[in-house]
Structures are given as structure tokens and as C-alpha cells.
Amino acid sequence: MVMVLVGHAGRDLVPGGFAGVDVFFVISGFLITGLLVAELERTGRISLPGFYARRAKRLLPAAAVVLVASLLLTWLLLPRTRWADTAWDVVASAAYGLNWRLAVQATDYWAADAAPSIVQHFWSLGVEEQFYLGWPLLLLGLAVLGGRRRLRRGALMAGFALVALPSFAWSVHTSQTDPGPAYFVTTTRLWELALGGAVAIAGTRVHRLPRPLAAVIAWAGLATVAASAFLVDPDRAFPGYQALLPTVGTAAVIAGAQAAGRFGPAGALGWRPIRAVGALSYSLYLWHWPLLIAAEARFGELSTQAALGVVALSAVPAVLTYRFVENPIRMSEALRWEPAAALRVGALCTGAAVAAGLLFQLTVWPPRQRPALATTLPPLTSSSDPAAPAGPPGAAVLRAQPAGDPAGRAVNQVASIVPDPQVAAYDGPGGTPGECRAAQHDDVVEPCSYGDPNSPVTVALAGDSHAEQWLTALRRIAPADGWRVVSYTRYNCPLINIEVSRNPGPDTECTRWNRAVRSALTGPGKPALLLTSNTADYHPAGADEVPADEIDERITSALRSTWHELTDAGVPVVVLRDTPYQDKATPDCVAANPRKLTRCATPRKEALAAGSGDIQEAAAARQRDVHLVDLNDAICPTDPCAPVIGGVLIYRDQHHLTATYIATLADRLRPHLTRLLK
Template identity: 40%
Template sequence: MIDRSEEHGCRPEIQGLRGVAVALVVVFHLWPMVLPGGYVGVDVFFVISGFLITGLLARMATAGGRAWLVTFYSRRVRRLLPAAVLALLVTLAGTLLFLSKARWEETAVQVAASALYVQNWRLALQAVDYLGAAEAPSPVQHYWSLSIEEQFYIVWPLLVAAVIWLARRLGRSPKAALLVALTLVFAGSLAASVVVTQADPAWAYFVTHTRLWELALGGLLALAGEGFSPAAPSRLAMVAAGIGAIVISALLFSASTPFPGFHALLPTLGAVLVIAAGDIRLGRFRGLDVTILRYVGDRSYSIYLWHWPLIVFYTADRPAVGVLAGLGLMALTLGISELSYRYIEQRYRRPQSRTEWRPLAYGSAAIAVCVIASGGLGYALDRQGVDINLIGTPGYPGPAALLANAAVPDGVELLPPLGKLKRDVPVVYRLKCHQEQDSTEPVGCQLGDPEGSRTIVVTGDSHAAQWVPAIDKIARDHKWKLVTFTKAACPFTRAVVTENGKPYEACVQWRDNVLAEIGKLRPDLMFTSQSRYSDTPEPAMIEGLRSIWSELNKTGVKIIAIRNTPFVKFDPGDCLAADPDKCITARNEVEASNVFALAAAPLPDVRVVDMNDALCGKETCAAVVGNIVVWRDYHHMTATYALALAPYLAKAAGL
């Protein structure tokens, strides 16, 4: 039986369900191979929140009173903000202690996004950003789900108030009007979830409109399930089916499951069955009303807040969490969560003053503190520059250490500094002319010498873009114009490449548009390079490259194709912070076949350049060469090292 007498929703079986949900999430984060679909615990939380908050709002709104919205928001602030803000500030401090400087800037940005409850949108944008997709997980990444819930808490009361006001004006039943409104929200959001998940699962996982239906589902249960009271055997079957659906989801789903979409119906409907069944008492059997589950459920918010930063800090210089370490992290999480629950959650959820406005003011101030603290860290890192004038000096020989046996002094600070490593990218990213996956526009950067007598172009994906600092330097030295046309994950070939398992149509359109622009520019020379594309057969890639190259050769364009750079097996930022001596990869394990050489074989006006000897030694590829950091991630060079390669690239290209 659904009992709504508890204003704060402290039903024992719901607390037990919370305990199950947070346990799934924690185990998934500790040992994803054990519970590959444990992320569905978040979806269970969404249903619970939708159920409890919608029921509470309906009661508050129909009871009347002008200040019920203020009262609701004040209670949410007291309930959620103190623990969340404390966790953010402690995590920011822990970042400075436990994480590489290479991760400070992005963590600071995400702390601010989490404090403002837009972290889900930050991660959604990062998931489709080719640079951001390679970022290591931040210690506040889990705030994405809290952001969706907070957006729900802000918008939902306004929707409820508007629907009830309109129903009364039209002489309709407020409850019936709410049911209609929630049904529309549920149906629209679920449809969006299915469509967007099929088109772009990385984006769909985080954005609000693909998740809102899960909260609406709980809300529909709160409104439509009133008075529902099945017999005890039926309730037992409902609980068994509901828990079974949740557990099956956690066991059978994985990172490869398109989610949320229609797959999310299984765990969410399971949660609905458990909540609808209500409190079960058959002899000694109490369903989810078990002491340990209720204990964990009561502390589920704090457990969720604290477990993830602890895992990220622990794994900063470790590949995974072992059994003993995982149990230790669980114990530490429970200990910290107990303190957070007892002295933060319980203390501040009770009114501290007679006015409901004061918590809102305090909450705004707390958010401001987080934003200022994270912004201050980001500002300090941004002021730390990269002195490119040091390239080639005795302290920073760079590639000369490999190609000319130049001496490499010890005790020299790396260039770029680790705090700038992840943002040491070619200028085409800052100028917004490196196109993301969905763009088809042939937007080019005008670099080199604007008054130059000759014109050269750069085409290809991000592995072509990484050479722009070197090619720009060559163009300026020779007083040539340079125009860049680069696009994420889009090689300059007629071979078919895929995106999310489907033909990359935007790449085809962009390539054709760029070819048209090149026809107008009539350049003298084109540089190109590209990453690996394992889904495209090598013969097809070779023919696709040869097709474009021969076409351009006929118009008088000579081509310099730079062999793809290796994919190293370490994250340079974390590795250099932990143990620089271990930041190496066997070269023969990370070099792909030279498809450019095969494609260029019958074409006399195509020159293939192999620069890998300037990045790697004979046997290994290291993170640092000549005191300059080579890699900003596991497969892109730093802009600083690319710039250091300019004279060597010019020589290899015969310029």
C-alpha cells in the first residue's frame, strides 16, 4: 500500500531501495567488471526522487499558502547544499594533494559546474568534444546526476504550480491536470531519450531531457498510485519482480549498452514495482526493510557524494582497485559518510531560523564560495604560461636529443608545465576552426604570412591538426600563406569511416566542401596526416587516399603526407606526476602500419614523411624528450613539442 503520510518520504522500504541503489553504484565504480551495469542505481534514485518530490509538491500546492514555493526551495537547500558544498571544497583541496597538476584545471572547471548544478551539461559537451573525450575522470564527475535532480527540483515546482493554477482557473481537477502534464512530460522525454540515445549515446547519457522521464515516472506513480492496495502475495511478487529487474540490469547491462533509451525502462519499472508494493510484512519477512539496507539508505546521499572522489584519488597512480583496497575504500566511505550524515545532513536539514529566505541566501553564498575557489585555481593556472622561446636552448633541446644526440640537463622544469599540459593545443582549437564531429562547414584558419606569395593548406583530422604549430612556423619562415582545414575524427580520404558505428556522413560532406575550397584557393602544397581507423579496411583507406591525392595532383597541388604518430600506453599527466621513469611504451607496440607510404607509391607528386624517429627512440616512446613533454594525451602531441619539430619537418619535407 502506498502510504504518503510521511512528508519526507521516510518509508523503510524506500530507504532500503536507496540502500540497494547506492550499493550498485559503489560496486560498479570499484569493480566495473563485477557489476558492469551497476550505473542503473542512479536511475533507481531518479524514480525515488520523482515519486517523493511530486507527492510532496502536490500536497503543498493543494494545501494553499502563498509561500509554499519558498518553503519547498528552502527545505531542498537545507537538505542538499551543506553536504554537497563541503564535499566539493574538500575534493578541490584533495585534488591539489593527490592528482597531477595536469588535471587541476579541468577539475576546477567541473567543481564550478557541479556547484552550479550544470555538471551534466559540462560532461555532455565533453563527451562529444574530441579533446575532452580523452580526459581522465574527474573526482566530481558523479555530480552529473545530482545536477539533473537539482534542475528537477528547480523546474518541477514551477510546473506543478502552473498546472494547478491553470486547472483551477478552468474549473478542472488539479490532480487530473497534473497527471496529464506529467504524462506528456514522460512521453516526450522518453521519446527523446530513445531517439537521442540511438543517434549519440555519449550525449544522451548526461543531458537532462533524456532523463526527465525517469523522474516523471516516479511522479506518475505518486499521483496515480494513491489508494493502490494489492494483497500481500501480490505485493511480494511485485517486490521480487522489481528487485529482479534492477539486479538483472546491473548484471547484464554494460558500457556498450545504448543507455538510457528504452533499456532504462527495465530498472526504472523495477523501482516502480518495489515502491508500489509498499511495506511488506509476511511473518518475519520484511522485504527491503532490513537494518543494513535502511542504514545505508539513510546515508545514501553522503555515500554517493564521498565514494567517488576517494576512488579517483586512490586510482590516480594505480590502474584498478583490488579486492582489499576496495573493501578499505568502502569502509573509509562509510566512516566519512557517517560523519557527514550526522553532523552535516541531520544538523542543517532542521530549520535554523524562522524565515525560509535565510537558507536560500546561505545556499547562494555557499555556491559562490565553491565557484570562487575553483575559479581562483583556474585563474592561477591560466596565468602560468608556456615560454616557447626556451625551445632549442641548452636546457630544452627537445627532438635534438634523439636526432642529434644533444645533451639533456637534469633538474629542469618540464616544458610545458604539467598544469598547462591538457590545454597545450594548436591554435586552431582556440580560433574555433578545428571542426567538431557534427559540423560540415569548411571553416579554415588563416595562418602563416597573410601576404605570402605561395599558399599551403593542412587537411585531415586531429592528428593533422597537431602538426599545425610546426607547419605554421615553416610557413612564417618561408613567408607563405597557410590555411588549415581540420575536423575531429575525419580523415581526408574517400574511404568510408564510421561514427558511433554508423557511416560518418558529416565527414563526407565536410571533405567535399573542403575540396571545393581548395579548388578556389589553388594552393601550391598540401600537408595532411590522420589517426588510425580500425573500422575501415586498409585497402579501402589506401584507395580513398589515393583517389583524393591523384585528383589534387592533377590541379598542380603537391602533397606531403605525414605518417601517423604512435598511440602510447600511458596518460602523460598522471604518469609524469607519479613516476616519470615509467612513462615509456615499447615502440613496436604502438606504431601502426604506414598506409600513407602504400597509398603514395604510384603517385610521384606525393611525398611521405615519417617523423616518428623525432618522437621516439629506437625501442621506446617516452613522455618527455629533451625536457619537452611530447604527449598531451595518449595519442596527441603537445603544441610545444610540435613547434620544436618545425625545422626537422621542413628538412624531411624538402622545404
């Protein structure tokens, strides 16, 4: 538990602190399985109502208190942009299914940069409870098959193998191929709980180990667990093979500690302060995370010292919850002898938390309307002077040479903001996923066409989400100039001719998609002009240990080679310089600071340096028919970069522009393109 708390407070201190959850899984599997096996030996059966009643009164009351408190903290301190999602997270947490909700979000490109949920830590409790829905039934079935008269532990151990081996194999595979969901789903974690169960099933056999051998095993296990806090790499596949370090270490401690006696770590682990923390561990785990998220929402990013202070303060509500909620219900004599009553208490707690989450949706009711797609704005005129966009002017308030324009400076308050920060995430370039872009883990090329389908002039747009965002501007320009626009986009996949990495391994689908797109761009029907851009959030496959400057050189060389391939085929390339990056999610910050918008401004130098603009500039230098177009002075004209210009919210997250603001940049992009198409 200490690993988790310190790891959440300071990743730099304990980079592998999150592996403490895996330690928790093994211990939980050992304790619960031990109780089940003891009941089987004593009575020849397992009372399922009794088992679930014990789980209900132990876990659900405290969880319900923290979930409701988390909603209160959300209402008081978190920006309104996060209220609706938090309410659904509470509902999923109360039903012990948050891990699956997070697994789905892990595959959502737009959720990847979202702020963590205030109840995100409930995912591990969901895994545990889902495991215990089936584990007692499996043990009972194996006991029956093994013979009721005498419990055959070998038959029970077969249950461990039946669960653990496929789960571990799946964990290793999925952690490599789909690491986001693999971290959260129950199927990749079952083996960890089953491993603790196997130690409990082994029972007396491990207790008979020679004391010296048991002491060596226990101390080695404890050292392994401690080492995992520093050796487990958060940037590599997990759980998979990496999870063996904390889990096997924990199993070794459990297996050797009792037989080792005073020569083992049992004495140290039995020290009174450690036992006190152990008693409070559940409440500490429940409370520390919501308080960390609330403190960050109120005070901004916390230093390690401040975060540790918040974790320490979480002991106050933890002690109160333990004293006045956990213990009274867990120790109740009435509930002890009435499993049905305990189950009713658990159902009441779950129902209360679910109802609170659903009722909390009323705080954001009626839901904000999604912004009308900026691509539905009237097209630019066919004259040389573009029409001003409908609605708030956005970049139109800036002069022709916008650098330093006071109209673009950061101010504390504006009369109105479009789109509303609560729905800014939906203010994208439009198009239906699966029709106008390849899926994030797909290699299928799915182009979409806009403008005049019979036009002799085709302008192509290709690349990742930082290229796709400019589709809004192209869809405004194309009707005025009679172009046909074809888009080839895929999230997390820049237009580049090298294999890029998708943590933790190469993104082979992106490589195949790139090959197909380049073939389409240089083959029959090739465009008259290509627009492209790319985010900075990728690196070449196999370059994990390569210095940053060498990675930049590889990317620069690969971009240069990619663009040269296209220009050699007679396709001029326009590279839209990567847009500035904000240091926080702009909609969240603006929603939280409507009268202090300067808190949401980012130093210009930092914003520009965070993107891939310098790499793009180096790759485009001295390349014939490769043209770098830089509109960043109209996005960040002054220092610091403002979150709102001309009444328009500039960003939909930290680094993607809203379609509304992109639409107001169309008249600035248009001359660069028309000049090249003459």
C-alpha cells in the same frame, strides 16, 4: 545506490552500474511527489517555502562538507594542472549546475580525454534539484485547474504526460545525435523523475492491485533493475531507449511492492543491512567518488579489488557525515517549524561551498601565461641547414639518426620544462576555430592559408587533429622554401572515403566534409603535395560487432582507396606515421611527479602499438606516390618513451604533441618534403 558504487569501482563487474542513477531519479520522483500530493490532499495547497526548506536542510549541509573536503583532497593529492578546473567544478556543483558545465565540456574535443572531475558525481544532484524548482509549481497549478475542493489525480497525471513525453522523445533523439551532452542535460532526464512522480500520483489505484499480480509486477521490476546493471551498454546511446530498463523496472517495484505485501520484495528490501545502506545512501554517494579519484591520483590506476576497498572505506566519512551533519540539521525541531531559518542554513552552506571554490583559485594565482604559439618562432633558414629553434632545443638535442640516442632517454628530473604542464593543453598549432578547421559536428570546409600566397607551390594538410598538429612544423618550413600551405582539418574526422562512426551512430557530417575536402584537393588549384595523418580513435560505421582485425582491414582498404584517388589526380601523398600514445595524460603526470618523471614514461612497444601507424604502413605499402614518413624515433628514441626531451614537454595530453615539440621536429620533416617537391 549499490549499482552506482560497484559500477564506479569496477566497470568490468557491473558495466551498466551507472544506470543506478536512473533508479535514483525514479525513486526520488516518487518520494517527493508523494509528499507534495499528500500535502495537496491534506491542505489544498503546497507550501513552497516549506518544500524548499526541507530540500535545503536535507541536501545542502552534507554537500557543502564534501565539496570543501574535495578541494582539500585536490590540494593534497591531485596535480596542479587540475586545480583550477576543479575549483570551478565545485562552484558549479554548489549551485547545482554542474550537469550543464559537463554537457558543454562533452562537446569540447580537448576535454574528451581529460581526467574526470573529483566532484563529477554532483551532476545528478543538479538534475534532481533543477527538476524540483518547477515540479511543485506545475502540480500546484494543475491542482488549481482541476478544482481545489477535491484533488483530481487525473489532472496531476496530465502534468506527468506534459513533462515526461516530450522529455523522453528528446532523450531518444539527442542520445542518438549528440550523446555527450545528452547524458548530462536536465531535459533528457526529466521523464525519469516524472515517471516516479506518476507512480505516486496513481497512489491508491496501484495499491488495490490483486496481490498475486502485484507480486509478479514487483519481482519482475526488481529482476529488470538487476538485469540493467549487466545489460545496459555503456558504449551505446544513453539515456534514450536503454534507460527504460532501469526506470520502468524501478517504477514496477514501487507500484507492486506495497500491494504484494509479504509475497513481494518489500521484505527482502526491508532487511536491516539494506535499510542501513539506504539511510546512508546520500552520504555514501557524496563521498565514494572523491575518494576514488583521490586514490587514483595518489596510487595510479586502481585494480577492481582496490577500488571496491576504497568504496567500502567511504562508509567511514559517510557515517560521520550522516551522524554529525545530516541528521542533526535534518531533525532539528527549530528548523522544522522555521522554514526561513532552514533556507538561511541552506544558503549559508551553498555560499560557503561557492566561496571555497572561488578562494581555491588563489592557489593557482596568478594564472600561468599561455605559451606563445610555436608558429611565432623564427622560420627555418633557406639554406640546406635549418636553423635551431628558439628556446629549449627539444628534438634538436638528438642526433640525425635518433633511435637509441641517450639524449632522449627518460630521466627523473630536468632543469626546466617548456611549456609549463599547467598550460600545456593550450600549446596547440594555432588557428581560430571556425576559420582554420571545421567544428567537431560540422561539414563545412574552412581552409586556412599560410606562407607565400602567390607561391607556385602549394602544400596541403588534411585530416583530423593528429594531422593538424603538424601545421606548426609546416608554418616554420613554408616561409623558408617559399611555399603556400593550405590546411583542411576537422577534429574526430580522418581523411578517409568511408563513413566513420561517432558513438553511437554514423558521423554523416564527417562523411560530407570528407567528400568536399577530396573534391577541393583533386579539383582546380590542386596542391603539389598533400600531408595527412590520423588518429586510431575511430572505426567504420556499422562495425560495432565486427572483430577488431576485420575493422583494421576495412580501414586499411579505405585509406588505400582514399590515397589512390588523390594520387590518380596527380597529388602525391605524404602520410605522417601516427605518433606514439602515452598511457596517461602527460601534463598531469609531469605536474604531479616533477622529481620522478620516469613515472610518466610509457613502454615504447605499447606507445607505438596504440596508434594507427601499423594500419597506415599497410595502406601505404606498394602505392605509387604515397610516401610514409616516420618521425617517431625523434619522439620516442628509447624505451620507455620519455615525457620530456631537450627541456620540452612532448605531449599536451595522452596522444597530441605540443606545438613547441613539433616545432623542433620541423628540420627533420623538411628534407622529406623538399625532396618530393623538386
